[in-house]
Amino acid sequence: MSTPSTYLAEPTASDDGLFAVFRPVFDKIAQGNLKRERGRVFPHEQVRWLADVDFGTVRIPTAHGGFGASLQQTFALLAELAQADPNVAHIWRNHLAFVEDRLNAPRSDTNDTWIKRFLNGEFVGGGWTEANNVTLANLTTTINTEDDHWVVSGAKYYATGSLYADWLDVLGRGDDGELVTALVRRDDAGVTLVDDWDGFGQRTTASGTARYERARAERGDVFPASERFSYQAHFYQTAMHAVLTGITKAALRDGSTALTERIRNYPQGLTTVSAVDPQLLQVIGEVSADAFAAESALARSTATLDRIVEGRLAGDIPGARRRLIDAAVAVDQAQLVIIAAALSVTTRIFDALGASGVSERRGLDRHWKNARTLASHNPRVYKARIIGDWLINSTDPVADLASLGRGGQGN
Template identity: 45%
Template sequence: MTDTTTTQPDTRPADAPVDYETLAARFRPIFDRIAAGASEREQDHRLPSDEIRELAAAGFGAVRVPIASGGAGATLPQLFRLLTELAAADSNIPQALRGHFALVEDRLVGRSGERDPWLERFGRGEIAGNSWTEVGSVQIGDVITKVTPQDDGTFRITGQKYYSTGSIFADWIDTYAERTDTGERVIAIVDAHQPGVAHSDDWDGFGQRTTGSGTSTFTDAVVQADAVVLFDDRFKYQTAFYQAVLLTVLAGSVLAAEREIALQVRNRNRVFSHGNADTFAQDPQILQVVGEVSAAGFAASAIVDRAAEALQAAYEGAALDEAEDERRNDRAELATAQAQVALTSLATTATSHLFDALAASGVSTTKNLDRHWRNARTAGSHNPWVFKARIIGDHAVNGVEPPRVWAIGATRRG
């Protein structure tokens, strides 16, 4: 039997492998400074604009960009390990950069003519935000934000989006819209620095308070013709990618809780009369709790690594035959769903255990230790895991592949 499958040429730029520790060493001093101010920023509700700009200037936003375009040429597992380390410093910042890294990934796998100018922008330190979710009781599947072609070859975009995470920090905004002339669903990459674009930091969640999420409003804003991309041409593993960034937020929250609980136990002077040692740092029951949190951090990091490996396989699948490419993308979606179901419970439990060791003094608002649980609980609430668990079960029992794209909105009636 003749094999009629064809291998698609992979025209994406390739780099020699980069050593992770060498790469991470560039950013760890910045991570340390970010961690030192994370609690105070949250308490004062000060957005990490300076911190994100420092990261961008150091090349953090370009770690996936090829070396020839000014980046580091990192793999996806390396990117997600870096994001986990950053999340351990301040879990708000990886989420604020979620849309940025997704747009970098989309441009990285795009055609060379469409890809290269964007990779060069990201290589120079420019940052993208995210703006997809419609405001209000929009019916599921409808897109109210519109782009309209102009006589001069540009487009104009009008609409309003919520959950526009990171857009308040951005140079460009990755915006989901609909063309008024053809009805096609597109991504409009909008220049954020123009009068027709406004942001409101009106996200009111109890966690992830400084992600810069909130409302973005577009009023007849200009979009260049080469910045309007068909949604169907987006990279296939995009939903899995977005979910994987939230996995780093969860894992980083656990690692941050581990760091905090160890420090608090080490420095505590007071003990309980019904405890087990003369110092808190030697009490075996307290050490057990700290050990459980530490083990959860280890497991959380391992879960992120496994999901990132599946994403890397999906990225590499474009160079293979179509059937294998589709299989790898399905596996990436399944892996990130499995990771989300497992890690949401693990992270919220581990960050809650922090208070089992520290007792009433741990709930001090001055210490602000509850932010780790609040941040994990908030990140775990996106893209509800209960639906993912059912999808995973349907795959295990019936072999049904998970959907790669979904939407939110009001139920259609009538």
């Protein structure tokens, strides 16, 4: 039963039903992945294919016109999309997060409009991180009232998905210095998007600079940042984990194919045929266990996000803080497991392949480059300490989430 004050509802989708809709599109996207990676071809068409089958509405309850998926199901879908193309999967991160925010928001005419926009296939991109190494504490982007609307001025980097978007989600300081987020139309005259992302991985996510020069935002499209959904940081981080999990499975898939296609083996090999060499089979078995660990960690951690929603639907306000902490710990633990697995698989798979594995024709290096790039967001070096400090000293692991800094859109 849905909570009357929000758009949230208990999940109703089945795994089989969801994959029946989306898997054919994922398979179609996978066909051109290597070619797009080689030529840095932006996947505008592939993003539109997903919009056309309403991928952006997967979390919207069926009563409101969506698929009614749980968070666990949503991130499993995102991981499979990442196995097909991790750039396309990452592009959807900001959109899915803003949908989640509106589902948690109070019902209103304004939010009814946003639900309709999602159902019409309108897509949200953007970024919160300031350009020029400005920190959140020194945020210089402004979102000020003017007559019957707002004006947005500033510059952002890591504007993931911006080149594909209809709307851009922008964080700035309001009239009184409070943090607010504004949704600005991508085609507004005051918006300039620059393709200057120069990372060696995730090269077609449009994660470059976005500039705003008195861009217009309507009254109903500006929201206090303090009112964004409570597990927002968990959501953004988990989207990264889903993409990394997909990369891990893709590297295992492509590495296994490459081993079966090897014609000869090294003189030191135990057999003349590589595909039956016990030591090479051991490599495949070990990296498959890493992929299994990543997928399992993703499933366990996303289940804790669903429990946050379940508690809200049940009206269990006293238990909300504990569920948020449980999710924070699980998501951080998942990050440690998934990044380790992704970097291990994308490196160790070459131990089963020999020199032929580094052929540009195969493009196996793209898996490591994409994994390493994603793993550099919100670095794992801090997460083990945060978990340990909670377990030993009961130091609150979500105390800093109010600042919207940890686990946000990019760092």
